Amino acid sequence: MTPADELRAAAAKIRDLTAEATGAPWATSWSEQQYEVKSPSGIDPIAEWTYAIATWEPEASEQRAECDTADADWIATMHPGVGTALARWLENTATSLTASTHPGWQDLIAADALAVARAVLGTPDQT
Incomplete structure (x- = not known):
């Protein structure tokens, strides 16, 4: 070859x-305990990761900041x-x-x- x-x-x-x-571009966002990769329509996630974090604020925001979301962020970018x-x-x-x-x-x-x-x-x- x-x-x-x-x-x-x-x-x-x-x-x-x-x-x-699914159409592009993609973005990531939090939905309670799920970190999601979504298409422009945002209706259904393309992929999601579930984390064992609090569901109430401000603990949820603090715990989300500690989650490793690198794979999801990479997927959304590509x-x-x-x-x-x-x-x-x-x-x-x-x-x-x-x-x-x-x-x-x-x-x-x-x-x-x-x-x-x-x-x-x-x-x-x-x-």
Whole structure:
């Protein structure tokens, strides 16, 4: 598989995943003991984490401040809009790579894009 093929495969995988995902952007918020990732409609959470915290104020706010919400915040930041832009970048980078007789030149030109593509595809990064 050429570097351009890897970039296109990763872009296709991301596009497939974002096509099925709930609309973007996403945000996080508290709802009693649940920390939720929500879509713009905010009707149903996309994902939620339940914490053993008080349900009354001010104890609830104090305990929420101590909760590890990093995973939920990360998920909300990497919503389908980010995936769509990432897929477009990978595809554009693949398109810019043209045939050459110099072995390995694509790996050097598109090292960052290839690292992302390989992470998406779950293949070892060779850069």
